[in-house]
Amino acid sequence: MRALGWLREDRKPLLNAKLLVLGHLALNVYDPDNGYGEEVLDFEPRTVWWGSANWTVRAGSHLEVGFACDDPTLVEEATAFVADVIAFSEPIDTTCAGPEPNLVQVEFDDAAMAEAMEEMAEPDDDGEDW
Template sequence: MNKDGLEFAATFDQVFVQQNGHRGHFGRNVLKGLVDGMDSFLEEKRRTPGFRSMGPVALGGFLWLDDPELAACLARFAHTCVVVSKQGRSKRDLDKLGKLQPFADSDNGMLARVFAELTDLDWREEGRAKVLGPGAPMPDVVIPPLRTIGFRRQPKKDMVPFLHTKMMLLGELWWHDEDALGGVADVIGFRPERLWVGSANATARSRHNLEFGMWLDDPHALQAAQTFLVQLMAHSEALDPDSDLFQPELLPVDFDDEAFAEYAAEYGWGAPDA
């Protein structure tokens, strides 16, 4: 029931079980199905972690997130990143952002090197891509747990394009000490296992609406969701970025070709620290 005492009847509520055993939900408080499913996944990984597990992962994309139960559940994942639409700068918006800052500052962000699409990205430096020379290490970025994307709508202006998905991808990080050719290496990967899709925003208010949501484990859906969510992370910004426009904070690094040519002329193409 909302603060005005308005509430839909329970007759709309429906839970169904799919052939794969996963649940789907229609009606009120559909977000409970998301949180319950995440809790069950955490318990499953606690009991039977995968081979060389580095812990459970939750990646999400929502219009907005403020539900306390969902935020608390995300905090229990070893690694997480949820991308939401960029918010405005009104007093109400700033109050909303302030409440989520502790979550955005927590230490269970996502390791960028897990995904090939993110391995050459690094934070902007004075508005530009970082430049690497011989001997400089490749970036090892950790993307914070809560990010934004898109354009900031200005007061009394038309709507802007915004992120409108409501999805959560659960999986597990794993590590290995050999690369694809059998050489000694420090390899980390992500295994997607479960996908939530629906209509409900990740907000406390959504619990009073009529919504739907369901869990999937179709391999094609998992892979497509992973690709989409990784792109969200790659193009994301901080919780309250300065720019009103779409201006990702991560950029592919540039290489100092002249410095590399000079190094090669003097030392050959061996490793810079050889």
């Protein structure tokens, strides 16, 4: 559970989106040139649910409505929206008065990583390359 918005500010907007992206996990192998690849567990979105449900104790006494849709364009856009919200959100127990996102994208320097791996590699006992 994460939070997004301003703490105790009447005039600041709060996120009030009741939206779920449903899908399944798939084990995919990403490999260069049909060699040995890296196995990655990916979430593959399939359906979007949205509605008025608050999922609180009082929800049982409310008239709620919800819809599900598997339109690929809507699923893609909703997934992007949820990913943006998660990236901009913060832990639920935050004490910050305003939004202070703590999840950021990381840019990797692939050339530097490859160079570092070469430096760390130990030579073979017989001196021959594989």
